[in-house]
Amino acid sequence: MAHGEEKVRAVRGSFVFDQLTLEAACALHGVPEATARRWKREAKQAGDDWDRAQAAQLLAGGGIEDIARQTLAAFVQQVQATTAALQADTTLAPDVKAKMLSSLADSFAKLMAGNRRLMPETDRLAVAMDVVKRMAEFVAKKKPALAHEFVELMEPFGDDIARVYG
Incomplete structure (x- = not known):
């Protein structure tokens, strides 16, 4: 059965733009x-490389960041569960636990490095928000009388930071 050009475009569109298999x-x-x-x-x-077009569409649509965020969230949950299980396990020798935790930390560091490359905006936002938090702590410690006013200013400034970096 012969298919027209419209059918070719429809299949390509579903593959590339709708991200279907x-x-x-x-x-x-x-x-x-x-x-x-x-x-x-x-x-x-x-x-016309359909696979490249699909990958480009995924990147342009922010899909890769969504995947990276989901992967990071799932990994963090696994890190927490694994750490809790290791702490609760009384049968493992301390050196074995230490090796397992070291391996887990290494995997986490690699995932975070990859996420920084995939999601530079998210990484920048995290740094910016950390700076704002540290500044608030600094003001509260060094000039406690200004802390209330500083917090009043920082709340809307935090929204600006999120808008610029997020």
Whole structure:
């Protein structure tokens, strides 16, 4: 069965813009997978790489940041659960626990470094918010009489920081 150019565009659009798998795009538009794979291959030979377009769309839409945030949140939960389990386990030798915690910390550091590359805005926001928090603590310690006024100023300033860096 021959499909028109409109069907090719529909499958490509579902794959690239809707971020569907090729299989799902085929099912949605009633096109055999082999046909869509051929379209994709022919398009690539003509200079239209559907995979690159899909990746670019994911990056442009902020999707990669969403994935990075979800991954980070899931990993942090696992770190907390693993740390609690290690603390509760009385059968493990201290040196084994230390090695496991060291490995966990190394994995966490690597994930954070990757996230800084994937989400520079989020990293910048975290630094900015940390600076604001530290400034508030500094003012409260060094000039306690100004702390109330400082907090009044910092709350709306925090919103500005979030808008600029977030």
